[in-house]
Amino acid sequence: MPRVVVDVMPKPEILDPQGKAVLGALPRLGFTGVTDVRQGKRFELELAGEITDETLEQVRLMAETLLSNPVIEDFVVHLPETEPSQVSAR
Amino acid sequence: MKVGVVTFPGSLDDVDAQRAVRIGGNEAVALWHGDHDLGGVDAVVLPGGFSYGDYLRCGAISRFSPVMTEVIAAAHRGMPVLGICNGFQILCESHLLPGALIRNDHRKFVCRDQRLRIEHTRTPWTSSYDEGAEVTLVLKNGEGGFVADEDTLDRLEGEGQVLARYLDVNPNGSLRDIAGIANERGNVVGLMPHPEHAVEDLTGAGTDGLGFFTSLTAAVFS
Numbered sequence: 316m317p318r319v320v321v322d323v324m325p326k327p328e329i330l331d332p333q334g335k336a337v338l339g340a341l342p343r344l345g346f347t348g349v350t351d352v353r354q355g356k357r358f359e360l361e362l363a364g365e366i367t368d369e370t371l372e373q374v375r376l377m378a379e380t381l382l383s384n385p386v387i388e389d390f391v392v393h394l395p396e397t398e399p400s401q402v403s404a405r
Numbered sequence: 406m407k408v409g410v411v412t413f414p415g416s417l418d419d420v421d422a423q424r425a426v427r428i429g430g431n432e433a434v435a436l437w438h439g440d441h442d443l444g445g446v447d448a449v450v451l452p453g454g455f456s457y458g459d460y461l462r463c464g465a466i467s468r469f470s471p472v473m474t475e476v477i478a479a480a481h482r483g484m485p486v487l488g489i490c491n492g493f494q495i496l497c498e499s500h501l502l503p504g505a506l507i508r509n510d511h512r513k514f515v516c517r518d519q520r521l522r523i524e525h526t527r528t529p530w531t532s533s534y535d536e537g538a539e540v541t542l543v544l545k546n547g548e549g550g551f552v553a554d555e556d557t558l559d560r561l562e563g564e565g566q567v568l569a570r571y572l573d574v575n576p577n578g579s580l581r582d583i584a585g586i587a588n589e590r591g592n593v594v595g596l597m598p599h600p601e602h603a604v605e606d607l608t609g610a611g612t613d614g615l616g617f618f619t620s621l622t623a624a625v626f627s
Contacts, residue, residue, distance in 0.1 A: 325507075329552060330578065332508040381469070384462055384498065386505040387552060 417454030429618025451492030493595030504553030510578025
């Protein structure tokens with residue numbers, strides 16, 4: 316099933332209290348060296364048909380209308396990269 | 406006047422809002438999120454709560470409910486609309502009001518009797534107040550931080566659209582201490598604190614919130 320990914324992140328100038336909470340928790344667990352954390356959302360959309368420029372445009376519209384709030388968030392539409400788990404998982 | 410109060414799945418303060426409407430001298434009409442018409446009401450209140458469980462973003466799903474299509478159209482025609490707390494979030498998500506509400510900067514839910522200054526009284530919801538009136542209302546939110554870009558904030562202040570500002574402490578990180586705003590026309594108003602919980606001596610912080618519900622009557626007869 317073709318899949319498209321939408322990543323949504325708080326705009327850089329918008330305070331991200333959740334990211335700050337994570338940043339505060341890391342040193343308490345002994346993880347050092349992290350200077351900032353921003354927390355966003357990832358949407359994985361399964362599409363019924365082939366991925367075309369038209370369907371990608373539709374996904375952009377979905378991202379702009381519902382998946383993100385353009386006042387406080389930025390989004391990126393992309394195809395799934397090499398499964399990150401294969402790179403980072405133990 | 407007939408004032409509709411919308412109940413979404415997860416609304417909490419709809420019954421209090423209906424009661425406040427009646428105490429304010431108007432008829433309360435219960436509206437449901439799935440309604441495709443507003444039942445002939447003259448004004449609408451979007452109450453507080455956690456509509457649709459605050460899934461995705463607060464107000465993001467509610468904004469696309471059938472009743473909101475009607476509310477948005479009516480607001481554009483000039484119908485008075487008041488959004489309280491979650492209702493304010495829904496109005497921002499609907500783009501009826503500028504800006505957005507994000508998680509409190511201190512990351513904790515806040516519940517307190519909050520002093521405010523009413524700065525904009527040329528709206529159908531605040532006309533009973535004297536400009537600069539200081540009132541105390543209950544504030545209870547987890548995502549009440551009002552944010553907008555600098556240009557929007559300057560425009561809101563320049564056009565006198567800041568409805569109310571927090572006094573004493575800024576309880577949630579709202580930029581420029583903004584507790585509520587109005588649209589340019591003044592018919593659409595969003596407020597984070599809860600005037601519907603401050604309409605009777607029996608409970609709450611007093612009766613300072615009553616003005617939001619008597620203003621409609623005053624606006625009609627003035």
